[in-house]
Amino acid sequence: MSSPAHARMVIAIDGPAASGKSSTAQWVAERLGYLHVDSGSLYRALTAAALRGGTPVAEWTPDLMLAQGDRVSLRPGTSAFVALIDGEPAEEEIRGSGVTAHVSHAATMPEVRAWVNDRVRRAAETQDVVVDGRDMGTAVFPDAPLKIFLIADSWERARRRLTQRLNRRPTEEEVAEEVDALVHRDARDATQTVQAKDAILLDTTYLTQPEQVERIVALAHAVSHRPNVT
Numbered sequence: 001m002s003s004p005a006h007a008r009m010v011i012a013i014d015g016p017a018a019s020g021k022s023s024t025a026q027w028v029a030e031r032l033g034y035l036h037v038d039s040g041s042l043y044r045a046l047t048a049a050a051l052r053g054g055t056p057v058a059e060w061t062p063d064l065m066l067a068q069g070d071r072v073s074l075r076p077g078t079s080a081f082v083a084l085i086d087g088e089p090a091e092e093e094i095r096g097s098g099v100t101a102h103v104s105h106a107a108t109m110p111e112v113r114a115w116v117n118d119r120v121r122r123a124a125e126t127q128d129v130v131v132d133g134r135d136m137g138t139a140v141f142p143d144a145p146l147k148i149f150l151i152a153d154s155w156e157r158a159r160r161r162l163t164q165r166l167n168r169r170p171t172e173e174e175v176a177e178e179v180d181a182l183v184h185r186d187a188r189d190a191t192q193t194v195q196a197k198d199a200i201l202l203d204t205t206y207l208t209q210p211e212q213v214e215r216i217v218a219l220a221h222a223v224s225h226r227p228n229v230t
Helices: 021-032 039-053 062-071 095-107 110-123 136-140 154-166 172-188 210-225
Strands: 008-013 035-038 072-076 082-086 129-133 146-151 200-203
Touching: 008 021, 008 110, 008 136, 008 210, 021 035, 021 129, 021 154, 021 210, 035 039, 035 082, 035 110, 039 062, 039 072, 039 082, 039 110, 039 129, 072 110, 095 110, 110 129, 110 136, 129 136, 136 146, 136 172, 146 210, 154 172, 200 210
Parallel strands: 008 129, 008 146, 035 129, 146 200
Antiparallel strands: 072 082
């Protein structure tokens, strides 16, 4: 084992917003037979739980958000951990526009980040995992055997995000507007979007998702055959 503190294999995938971290991590996990841990789903579940409580967003405090932690949990599924609220899956709710609009407010609280990071580490204690987020390879799994940092041109990130959201090809005006939003978010998230010194940089601007996945899977196979990773 690479460390008794976590799974036999941890692949940590970081990167800025809309760089394709979560979808790529999910696919890599399926290919390798690992479980995917999406740290973002925990932030979203906490946000959804707080919204259910009715407290105005402007009045959210770290104590209020951490109190929602008693209602949020992770359950291992077929290829990924599933975020639960009050013991029930809430995937559609946590991906909704209301949660999307406010999740960054929760994610900026250091206490909330510490809570999420702890839950992600716990999920990796007994499983081979692929984890994704913004500080997985630095703060959460600094000793992960394989760290990937995904980047892509802001225009391409915006185009991909809109194509997924709208289920059609976006116009150039729509992409330009989304680029502006991404640039502002990148600036806001800068302290949590740092490449680990030993992470492998993967620019996906001109790669298809299958190509991204193939490269990471190949790296995982190479790393898993090192003598100190079993």
